[in-house]
Amino acid sequence: MRRFSQFTCIDWSGAKTERPNGIAVATINRDGPPKLISPEPRWSREDIRNWLFHAAKTEQDMLIGFDLSMSLPFHDIGCYFPQWEDSPSRAIDLWHLVDQSSNDDPHLNILSFLEHPQAARHFRHSRDHVGDLFTGGTGRLRVVEQYQRETGQANSASCFNLVGAAQVGKSSLTGMRMLHQLDGAIPIWPFDPIPETGPLIIEIYTTIAALAAGLPKGKSKIRDRVGLEAALQVLGAPSPGPLSQYDDHSTDALITAAWMKNASRDKRLWHPTKLTNEIAQKEGWTFGVF
Missing domain, CATH: 3.30.420 (Nucleotidyltransferase; domain 5)
Structure with missing residues (x-):
């Protein structure tokens, strides 16, 4: 090690x-x-x-x-963005999509990506603006986030929720631009x-x-x-x-x-017990969750 x-x-x-x-x-x-x-x-x-x-x-x-x-949920429904033809199949391609969609936004912002007519459907943008494909409740979760909650190791929020002090969607999406x-x-x-x-x-x-x-x-x-x-x-x-x-x-x-x-x-x-190579490539993992 x-x-x-x-x-x-x-x-x-x-x-x-x-x-x-x-x-x-x-x-x-x-x-x-x-x-x-x-x-x-x-x-x-x-x-x-x-x-x-x-x-x-x-x-x-x-x-x-x-x-x-470092990624969005994929394994819960087998897709990042259902009903979007350009939905990628790996996290590194997701990073590319987010970055290129917001290429003209300054300071690594992701406003243009969130305004994309297909991407916008999946997010809770505000109390009065909720995409028609946002799942409701806490929003979709990655495997590691579901596992955190089940085992009591943490209580991560969904990146598809952009509302409230605890939301992590905007920081995660801007981070994906940086990673790309x-x-x-x-x-x-x-x-x-x-x-x-x-x-x-x-x-x-x-x-x-x-x-x-x-x-x-x-x-x-x-x-x-x-x-x-x-x-x-x-x-x-x-x-x-x-x-x-x-x-x-x-x-x-x-x-x-x-x-x-x-x-x-x-x-x-x-070496988390729940982490497979497929999960690693599509959703990543939070270090510290085992």
């Missing part, structure tokens, strides 16, 4: 603005505390993409976790084999890290120094020192980076 020397969590955002408040990046080495990487001005999605290209070029020995879903534009520069687990050297990208869910840090279900957000230090202590990580502000994006990233360092050594998490 490969051992990495650096672990980075990227708390992503699907907000329309160029530099969303919701993007936070934290990294931790084998020794020492997790630290925020905070450029001025704030991160943009293009900044993150370019930072990843640099990590690839310099062959950094880094495990990189993104807090987003990387064009294989960095391998992505479980779509690609784990490389012997260089960086590797995984999908993570910050709530899983928060639970491992001792936070209770439903109360996994930390917005103060005392709470952050307590969570990191459970994970065996030193305090990063005072932060300029204790927003939940920053604390999520710090806690999850520390968790990734520990979790990456657990063989079970690299």
Whole structure:
């Protein structure tokens, strides 16, 4: 099993603005505390993409976790977009479709894709605008999301729901644009084999890290120094020192980076019992769900 020397969590955002408040990046080495990487001005999605290209070029020995879903549900009904002739059959082709459909949208936004007359049918866009093929209720779920719920490991939301504070659809779709534009520069687990050297990208869910840090279900957000230090202590990580502000994006990233360092050594998490090659190629998997 490969051992990495650096672990980075990227708390992503699907907000329309160029530099969303919701993007936070934290990294931790084998020794020492997790630290925020905070450029001025704030991160943009293009900044993150370019930072990843640099990590690839310099062959950094880094495990990189993104807090987003890297695909849409497929296996529940055998299709991403039923009744759409151009519906792809693999996640990498889905990334291409989302990116190319929004090619003219700035800041890696996905407004044009969501306005496509076929794509729009599958999403809940607002309380008053629901596509005729949106399944209702919580929306469709991937195999890993269904399994999370069944086993109580997490409670992921459907990417087809774009409404509410807990929605993850917009961040996931903008992330798919970024993944397509990387064009294989960095391998992505479980779509690609784990490389012997260089960086590797995984999908993570910050709530899983928060639970491992001792936070209770439903109360996994930390917005103060005392709470952050307590969570990191459970994970065996030193305090990063005072932060300029204790927003939940920053604390999520710090806690999850520390968790990734520990979790990456657990063989079970690299070989989930429910993960098949077909599921890997069509839907991907959330690292940490076993």
